[in-house]
Amino acid sequence: MSDRSDRGDGQPLDRLNPMRLGLRHQLGLVGLVGLGTLPLVIDATFALTLALAYFWGVYAMSWDVVSGYTGQISFGHGVFFGVGGYTSALLNLGYGIDPVFSIPVGALLAAVAGLIIGVPALRLRGPYLSLVTLVAPLILVQVFIFRSDIFNGEQGLSSVDPLFGLSTFGNETAFYYVALGLFVGVLALLLLITRSDAGSVFTAIREDEDAVAAAGLNPAKFKIMAFVLSAAIGGLAGAVIVHTPSGNASPTTLMSVTVNVEVIIAAILGGMGTIVGAGVGGILLILLREQLSKVAWTVPIIDTPVSDIDFLVFALITLVLLYALPGGIVRWVIELGGQSVAKLRGRDDVAADGGQTPLEQVYDSYAEWFSGGDDDER
Amino acid sequence: MSAETASALDPDDGLLVLDGIVKQFGGLTAVDDLSIAVEEGEILGFIGPNGAGKSTTFNCVTGRYPPTSGTVYYDGEDVTGTDAHRMVTKGLARTFQEFRPLEDRSVRENVELALTPDKLFSLQGLRGETRQRAAAICERVGLGDRMEMLPDELPHAGLLRLELGRALATEPELLLVDEPFAGLSGPEVESISNLLSDLRDEGLTLVVVDHNMRGLLSLIDRAIVIQFGAMIAEGAPEEIKQDPTVQEAYLGGDEL
Ligand SMILES: Nc1ncnc2c1ncn2[C@@H]1O[C@H](COP(=O)(O)OP(=O)(O)O)[C@@H](O)[C@H]1O
Ligand SMILES: [Mg+2]
Numbered sequence: 292m293s294d295r296s297d298r299g300d301g302q303p304l305d306r307l308n309p310m311r312l313g314l315r316h317q318l319g320l321v322g323l324v325g326l327g328t329l330p331l332v333i334d335a336t337f338a339l340t341l342a343l344a345y346f347w348g349v350y351a352m353s354w355d356v357v358s359g360y361t362g363q364i365s366f367g368h369g370v371f372f373g374v375g376g377y378t379s380a381l382l383n384l385g386y387g388i389d390p391v392f393s394i395p396v397g398a399l400l401a402a403v404a405g406l407i408i409g410v411p412a413l414r415l416r417g418p419y420l421s422l423v424t425l426v427a428p429l430i431l432v433q434v435f436i437f438r439s440d441i442f443n444g445e446q447g448l449s450s451v452d453p454l455f456g457l458s459t460f461g462n463e464t465a466f467y468y469v470a471l472g473l474f475v476g477v478l479a480l481l482l483l484i485t486r487s488d489a490g491s492v493f494t495a496i497r498e499d500e501d502a503v504a505a506a507g508l509n510p511a512k513f514k515i516m517a518f519v520l521s522a523a524i525g526g527l528a529g530a531v532i533v534h535t536p537s538g539n540a541s542p543t544t545l546m547s548v549t550v551n552v553e554v555i556i557a558a559i560l561g562g563m564g565t566i567v568g569a570g571v572g573g574i575l576l577i578l579l580r581e582q583l584s585k586v587a588w589t590v591p592i593i594d595t596p597v598s599d600i601d602f603l604v605f606a607l608i609t610l611v612l613l614y615a616l617p618g619g620i621v622r623w624v625i626e627l628g629g630q631s632v633a634k635l636r637g638r639d640d641v642a643a644d645g646g647q648t649p650l651e652q653v654y655d656s657y658a659e660w661f662s663g664g665d666d667d668e669r
Numbered sequence: 670m671s672a673e674t675a676s677a678l679d680p681d682d683g684l685l686v687l688d689g690i691v692k693q694f695g696g697l698t699a700v701d702d703l704s705i706a707v708e709e710g711e712i713l714g715f716i717g718p719n720g721a722g723k724s725t726t727f728n729c730v731t732g733r734y735p736p737t738s739g740t741v742y743y744d745g746e747d748v749t750g751t752d753a754h755r756m757v758t759k760g761l762a763r764t765f766q767e768f769r770p771l772e773d774r775s776v777r778e779n780v781e782l783a784l785t786p787d788k789l790f791s792l793q794g795l796r797g798e799t800r801q802r803a804a805a806i807c808e809r810v811g812l813g814d815r816m817e818m819l820p821d822e823l824p825h826a827g828l829l830r831l832e833l834g835r836a837l838a839t840e841p842e843l844l845l846v847d848e849p850f851a852g853l854s855g856p857e858v859e860s861i862s863n864l865l866s867d868l869r870d871e872g873l874t875l876v877v878v879d880h881n882m883r884g885l886l887s888l889i890d891r892a893i894v895i896q897f898g899a900m901i902a903e904g905a906p907e908e909i910k911q912d913p914t915v916q917e918a919y920l921g922g923d924e925l
Binding site: 487489502510512513647652 | 731732733752753754755757758762763765769770771772773774778781782783785786787788789790835836838839
């Protein structure tokens, strides 16, 4: 193991030079600049909707870095949004601590929660993490209801201070930028990490943990890192959102079963295991839901307005999309884009595709585990 | 020499020493009180009919699962039950009999993974150096012209070469190769044999598994034969071929 150490030179930074990025990355940058200028043309209500959408983008990206990359599915990411959000709200309400200081503490406690849940569950092989994360948020919600004197039960905590002393009415644009800033910051951080060596170890774990160990890498260490990072970012998003008009420290905003499920749906729809896809998925999920709740049209036979059954319609659309685009929207767009570029350039050599989608890989490894057939060498 | 002479071994009897290894799966005893010493610099043949417990022995040594009882020493140190990735850092690498490439990345990237430091924050892969080292290893194992392929585009022998490349990338002192020759044609057997003996000449110690002697005879220095998880013979390859117990073990079943 002589020559395995790091030596610094300029190349990694060179890779981040926008002029040398590929076409789709340049388009992505243009898109972000577009989002940055959007408040010039939209009204306050839509700015707040988009702010909520960015928070959901962060939720979904935080889920993706552990579940999309390492294949360890978390069914209860709301726990971390909840720990972050309630911590920051309680510190602010109880001790008058400014959100600027209470938010990092919320993220930190969420990371600690990630360690407590992740270390025992991830040192084992198999989907233990899924089982633990399935019950963890239920327990937390019950505790919050049981100790309503502190957590105010289902209602949650309101009238916490808004971030930066902004005012809920009149500062919509500022909140828009807070949410967008968080989104872009988290996107950049997670892209950096998943495009570094750790990212390729994460996806290798999703493929085959034994092969990773045989390569001299400790799978548990990398899984725990991904999970704690994910918990911290989820906690950060939860902590910030309670200090904005987009949400408050309540189970509905942070940790209901619906939240837990929708985060997964958002990431898978957008493109599991790509970070960008999850971020886009989170944004689209909120925009779609918001659109549906405004549809006044009445479904004939059952005589119900769409806005009353928006969640059902949303779930149906999701199902159709999952079947049609199992790799997620972003992968599909990139493929389409790649094909048209190739056509424009007069080639249509389709690149070999890299085996299964992450969703299929996870399904296979879970199925294998539940059928007890991990040892295929006889 | 027959099995009875193999008694309790000393931790320093070889680079790798197995002392009384037993592995049970429920009621089935897959490895039955096996004691082996692998000497530094040798190529040891580890032979036995299908289901004899060869792969299970490897799994107990490489930390895939711990043995039910017995002790494993590596470099004189008790390493029984040590995690798989720790064994690799100690210098013991393996290949998988059933081949376990990462299907989602190219041959070269498979090798690169094994060159990645076991550190949480590393940008080594973003530089060209890892790539070049991976390319050199691909050349070494005979995949130089196929390193941008995906594993599922490789033929059987190519997958074996990839297993070897990935193991070599961890810079091992001792390499356990599980049934490399099964399913290979004559010329392929010879080419892989040559590769393995070149590696030995460069200082690597090897244990090569097979279910028969084909391809091993000229390659190995010494052979151990097991049946039903227990050792039935040990010695030079020619001696082994003449051993009556061994011949009986193979009667009616696999060809020796
Ligand atoms: N994970 C396992 N669970 C139960 N039985 C196993 C397992 N692995 C191997 N065995 C059994 O142990 C015996 C030895 O298998 P193995 O070590 O793969 O043999 P070999 O590699 O010599 O062909 C076989 O009977 C096999 O069915
Ligand atoms: Mg075997």
